[in-house]
Amino acid sequence: MLKIKNLHASVEGNEILKGIDLEINPGEKHAIMGPNGGGKSTLANVITGNDAYEVTEGEIIFEGENILELDPEERAQKGIFLSFQYPVEIPGVSVMNFMRTAINAIRKSKGEEDISGKELMALLKKNSALLGIDLKFLQRYLNEGFSGGEKKRNEIFQMAMLDPKLSILDETDSGLDIDALRIVADGVNKLHRSDNSALVITHYQRLLNYIVPDFVHVLVDGKIVKTGDKNLAIKLEDKGYDWLKLQEA
């Protein structure tokens, strides 16, 4: 599904990613862990095409196509979704209206008709039930006055609505209490199928107790320094990132 080869990227001239290789197949869940400043969020932004980041070398292949030249909306339309670490507010635009606009934009890119009111309503109901969201919530303006937990839940709700092939969850656990974390993780697990994939970016191992990854990669200083299974995450939690740095030396 996703193949990243020798990816280098920089922000304002500072190289952050220094040669990343990563392959994600359909049905797989990958976790990226690592210390702050290691390049985890940069990787998410580069995959989704945020133009504040400059790719200086390497390739990102999504479903057989090099997507580096594509605009962010084109990547999204192809099925790449990012659950933001800090979701932005858009005053005056309800969650429902935002979802309708996004769904229709994606449909339009595929030459499909706009979603009907009935279909949209059915989808909204189904997915709000999945994430324990009150329908009234969907009338609220996007992220305006949302608590940290509501913002993250709303991100996963959008993920459910748009049904992407690849979901990137950037620090989805930050700012969540344990109950909210469980609901969000539950949602992610329920949405997981053999034909979609997830890339979970997290600082702590905690989230990975709920979203159990097939692979764990450790990103330090712009490089993946170690790859393993879920046990690697547990070990890291126990020993800290310094343990890896020592091993490297």
Place this chain on the structure above:
Amino acid sequence: MAKYTEEDLKKELETQEYEYGFYTDIESDTIAPGLNEDTVRLISKKKNEPAWLTEWRLDALEIWKKMKLPTWAHVNFKEPDYQAISYYSSPTKGAKYNSIDEVDPELLDTFKKLGISLEEQKRLAGVAVDIVMDSTSVATTFRKTLAEKGIIFCPISEAIQEHPDLVRKYLGTVVPKTDNFEAALNSAVFSDGSFCYIPKGVRCPMELSTYFRINQGGTGQFERTLLIADQDSYVSYLEGCTAPSRNENQFHAAVVELIALEGAEIKYSTVQNWYPGDKEGNGGVLNLVTKRGICEKNAKISWTQVETGSAVTWKYPSCILKGDNSVGEFYSIAVTNNHQQADTGTKMTHLGKNTRSTIISKGISAGYSQNSYRGEVSIGRNADNARNFTQCDSLLMGNNCGAHTFPYVELKNPTAQLEHEATTSKIGEDQIFYCNQRGIDEEKAIALIVNGFGKEVLKKLPMEFAIEAQKLLEISLEGSVG
């Protein structure tokens, strides 16, 4: 009788036989440029006006001659040469084009984006219309329905002939000839405009729209609108049109007067999309308008405007809250792009007790434009317990435009409660990226954000108008990023 809607009207027309032939091309009837006493007399004579009105116009001319164009507005433009303008042209112009193929394709493209039907496109662009939906027959049917309720809705020139007492009683009572330079000029030379009277206790069954006016041969340069809502009546009036008007007239000085008698309510909605000039700021309409309403006891006037056009807009729809418990509202979205300049806002004059006013102003600036809110809230000595809430929000796009707020308050009664809120924000890269990441492209993202920003005002517009206005905002800001 069941509620008669515009939909019913359309149906009725479809089944109606073609009643009138289309305009035979009457000889162009335009007088030589220049402004003096003779011009005013000639205009009045051509319109077959009564002597009192001729004198009224002449008096206005004398007042105007002693006045100067004010300079306080935050706009820059070259003052028109008033002697180079022709002040009278027959309102029943013939068709400008014989076929739609002759019309500027860019204009047609915009029509298409607004979802305007082909026939309507022809009418708006000035193509000869030869179908049943000719505006003349539309207006006739429309007026018949209104007449049953005693509602008068006609060109003001016709009202002067047929309802001279009403016109004479109210004309210039809200915006006197002496009010300002543009209003004085308008009073001297006004060509045409709308007149509307809603009788006591009548609720106008449909949105009154200038669409349906007879002889709408393009928007007049010096329009005069007079709207009277008698006791306990209600009317919703729509002015303008979302379709771009490419009027050759560079200079517009209209006057609108609203009179809401005891217990009456007037809702006045405007969408203005006149030619803003090109991307470099050449050409475009100068739109200097005086709009004001007066509320008697328990009356309410609500102004809603979406302003996207004109090179220079200078406009302050205002309310004089004369009667006790009267209510004034002003909801505005003003969009400026490229080199447009807008100085717009309102004046709420509280005279009566327990009067309330609300001002919500949303300014959106892009390109190199300048967008100013200017508002005055004045509380008179006797206006016990008056209340005002003002909210001015500005949204900036890019680094070369400007947003300005000039709020004035005049307070003569200590029991008043005034609130003022103001915000300035910028469309963030992060907001756009967020939308992009959900599959929404940049232009659509901006439209979404801008419409969200203007939500409080848009929801005050009648439903159909609101949808058109949303599309209009989108089109007005096209190409403003990148």
